[in-house]
Amino acid sequence: xxxxxxxxxxxxxxxxxxxxxxxxxxxxxxxxxxxxxxxxxxxxxxxxxxxxxxxxxxxxxxxxxxxxxxxxxxxxxxxxxxxxxxxxxxxxxxxxxxxxxxxxxxxxxxxxxxxxxxxxxxxxxxxxxxxxxxxxxxxxxxxxxxxxxxxxxxxxxxxxxxxxxxxxxxxxxxxxxxxxxxxxxxxxxxxxxxxxxxxxxxxxxxxxxxxxxxxxxxxxxxxxxxxxxxxxxxxxxxxxxxxxxxxxxxxxxxxxxxxxxxxxxxxxxxxxxxxxxxxxxxxxxxxxxxxxxxxxxxxxxxxxxxxxxxxxxxxxxxxxxxxxxxxxxxxxxxxxxxxxxxxxxxxxxxxxxxxxxxxxxxxxxxxxxxxxxxxxxxxxxxxxxxxxxxxxxxxxxxxxxxxxxxxxxxxxxxxxxxxxxxxxxxxxxxxxxxxxxxxxxxxxxxxxx
Amino acid sequence: xxxxxxxxxxxxxxxxxxxxxxxxxxxxxxxxxxxxxxxxxxxxxxxxxxxxxxxxxxxxxxxxxxxxxxxxxxxxxxxxxxxxxxxxxxxxxxxxxxxxxxxxxxxxxxxxxxxxxxxxxxxxxxxxxxxxxxxxxxxxxxxxxxxxxxxxxxxxxxxxxxxxxxxxxxxxxxxxxxxx
Numbered sequence: 001x002x003x004x005x006x007x008x009x010x011x012x013x014x015x016x017x018x019x020x021x022x023x024x025x026x027x028x029x030x031x032x033x034x035x036x037x038x039x040x041x042x043x044x045x046x047x048x049x050x051x052x053x054x055x056x057x058x059x060x061x062x063x064x065x066x067x068x069x070x071x072x073x074x075x076x077x078x079x080x081x082x083x084x085x086x087x088x089x090x091x092x093x094x095x096x097x098x099x100x101x102x103x104x105x106x107x108x109x110x111x112x113x114x115x116x117x118x119x120x121x122x123x124x125x126x127x128x129x130x131x132x133x134x135x136x137x138x139x140x141x142x143x144x145x146x147x148x149x150x151x152x153x154x155x156x157x158x159x160x161x162x163x164x165x166x167x168x169x170x171x172x173x174x175x176x177x178x179x180x181x182x183x184x185x186x187x188x189x190x191x192x193x194x195x196x197x198x199x200x201x202x203x204x205x206x207x208x209x210x211x212x213x214x215x216x217x218x219x220x221x222x223x224x225x226x227x228x229x230x231x232x233x234x235x236x237x238x239x240x241x242x243x244x245x246x247x248x249x250x251x252x253x254x255x256x257x258x259x260x261x262x263x264x265x266x267x268x269x270x271x272x273x274x275x276x277x278x279x280x281x282x283x284x285x286x287x288x289x290x291x292x293x294x295x296x297x298x299x300x301x302x303x304x305x306x307x308x309x310x311x312x313x314x315x316x317x318x319x320x321x322x323x324x325x326x327x328x329x330x331x332x333x334x335x336x337x338x339x340x341x342x343x344x345x346x347x348x349x350x351x352x353x354x355x356x357x358x359x360x361x362x363x364x365x366x367x368x369x370x371x372x373x374x375x376x377x378x379x380x381x382x383x384x385x386x387x388x389x390x391x392x393x394x395x396x397x398x399x400x401x402x403x404x405x406x407x408x409x410x411x412x413x414x415x416x417x418x419x420x421x422x423x424x425x426x427x428x429x430x431x432x433x434x435x436x437x438x439x440x441x442x443x444x445x446x447x448x449x
Numbered sequence: 450x451x452x453x454x455x456x457x458x459x460x461x462x463x464x465x466x467x468x469x470x471x472x473x474x475x476x477x478x479x480x481x482x483x484x485x486x487x488x489x490x491x492x493x494x495x496x497x498x499x500x501x502x503x504x505x506x507x508x509x510x511x512x513x514x515x516x517x518x519x520x521x522x523x524x525x526x527x528x529x530x531x532x533x534x535x536x537x538x539x540x541x542x543x544x545x546x547x548x549x550x551x552x553x554x555x556x557x558x559x560x561x562x563x564x565x566x567x568x569x570x571x572x573x574x575x576x577x578x579x580x581x582x583x584x585x586x587x588x589x590x591x592x593x594x595x596x597x598x599x600x601x602x603x604x605x606x607x608x609x610x611x612x613x614x615x616x617x618x619x620x621x622x623x624x625x626x627x628x629x
Contacts, residue, residue, distance in 0.1 A: 008619075009612070012614050012615055012618070016611070041621075041622065044563055045567065045617075047563075048567040049582065049586045050586050053564065054564055055583060063479075064478070064479065064482055066475060070501050070504075071471055071475075074470055074471060075471055077505070078470055160509075163509060164509075201527075201528070201531050202502075202503065202528070203524045203527035204510050204520070204524065236527075239526075240514075240523045241517075241518070241519025241520055242513075242516070
């Protein structure tokens with residue numbers, strides 16, 4: 001690259017006429033980053049200059065200023081919310097430190113919480129809590145909803161109170177999702193949507209609502225309804241300049257595609273997202289995506305690729321310390337070993353995984369792993385051990401108070417195994433039935449103190 | 450066994466940077482007003498109210514906003530479309546306008562922002578230069594026609610166009626730098 005640059009006028013002459021004097025201007029511009037940038041900027045400018053709208057538009061718009069009263073309102077509201085949140089902060093921490101049975105009455109009589117800032121803080125606290133304690137998060141979110149209805153008479157802009165009510169309802173729906181109460185969550189989202197439309201109907205609120213609705217539909221196995229909503233949400237996140245959420249929503253769409261049997265489509269979509277997710281340092285989504293890629297390759301019986309992605313996911317999940325995800329990745333690795341013919345090693349890993357799920361209270365998932373163990377033992381010709389695993393399964397399901405259909409299915413297998421008539425097809429059939437039993441956080445017990 | 454994605458996107462901490470909201474209000478007011486009133490044909494007074502609503506909503510979301518410009522542009526476009534589609538509106542706007550102005554064309558905000566900058570620079574440009582560029586770029590005159598209009602030689606007209614372009618481009622860069 002040359003250190004000599006042409007002056008602006010020479011470059012402009014070249015850009016506008018295509019004629020250059022001296023003759024090597026084009027060559028220089030093509031190889032010089034600085035002059036290339038000048039060309040790019042000039043071309044954008046020249047295109048705008050040639051746009052008739054530039055010359056015709058009412059120029060008053062260009063020099064209009066925001067009204068001082070509006071700026072003043074934003075200023076005042078901003079500082080008011082700030083102060084209200086600060087007031088509510090300590091109050092919420094104190095109340096949440098007490099038994100959850102006391103929360104509702106204490107929140108109801110706490111003046112600092114009867115403000116927009118207070119309710120917002122309460123919603124944020126519920127959100128922080130939902131991942132590890134959805135029952136308590138539900139109490140906080142429903143309290144926030146109740147407090148919203150008391151804000152109507154206080155002097156806030158009407159749209160703010162309506163938007164806040166929508167947000168509180170949305171948070172309740174999120175907690176319901178974690179509790180496995182998908183249909184109830186969907187009903188609340190309808191109410192939330194109505195609130196948002198009474199409020200500002202902002203793109204951000206409606207998009208977050210779309211995302212939650214898509215998640216609930218996904219978990220409720222209503223995949224064909226979920227996919228278009230995921231796509232709409234992804235598009236909106238992109239418009240809002242939120243590439244992180246755009247990628248997260250697309251990753252969820254890939255999971256939905258996989259559920260409909262489009263394994264290769266799901267893989268292609270996840271692979272197209274991995275670099276972007278890594279670039280955002282969104283480790284949660286990256287770890288989940290890598291684990292899902294492993295699972296998808298496992299479904300294609302591509303054990304090499306499956307193992308590769310499971311190992312990457314395992315590494316990340318260990319760093320993140322998210323136990324349920326970590327256990328699922330270990331399960332994937334165990335299945336990969338079985339797939340590659342390393343049955344003894346696979347069996348040992350499956351046994352470890354079953355115990356882990358059981359200890360975490362994820363009984364139906366643990367049951368699925370035990371079914372795989374029994375099926376593998378059958379293939380290995382270890383009939384007596386199959387009987388033992390099946391009877392263990394029945395006892396475990398009974399002890400955990402699982403659905404009657406699950407217990408019946410397990411008992412049926414135990415009987416067939418005892419009589420020596422159990423087949424691989426029977427395992428498949430029972431597995432399908434068990435997969436319908438929600439295994440997510442239903443079993444989590446509420447925190448009482 | 451497919452793991453789903455659990456992000457919920459609600460704010461996990463109180464919104465911060467309130468002091469930025471006013472700055473952003475002033476900075477993007479023209480762009481948002483232009484989009485709403487020129488692109489979506491929302492009457493100016495109503496467009497100003499929509500912008501205000503967007504900023505009130507921004508107060509609730511500021512902690513999650515990653516790209517304020519894109520967020521505000523996306524939000525005002527959505528609010529403008531919602532304005533026309535809202536119940537109880539007696540006026541109407543053709544679907545074609547809404548479609549054409551759909552911000553899903555990612556370059557829309559950039560195009561409009563550039564156009565606003567160019568309009569602003571024309572305001573700052575010397576009257577003679579503005580007239581010269583108008584002849585050349587709006588009326589589509591050749592250098593000879595510009596020369597005839599300005600009662601000068603074609604060679605001088607060419608030189609004048611280049612000088613005006615250079616000056617205009619410099620102001621454009623200055624304005625762009627200030628708006629970043």
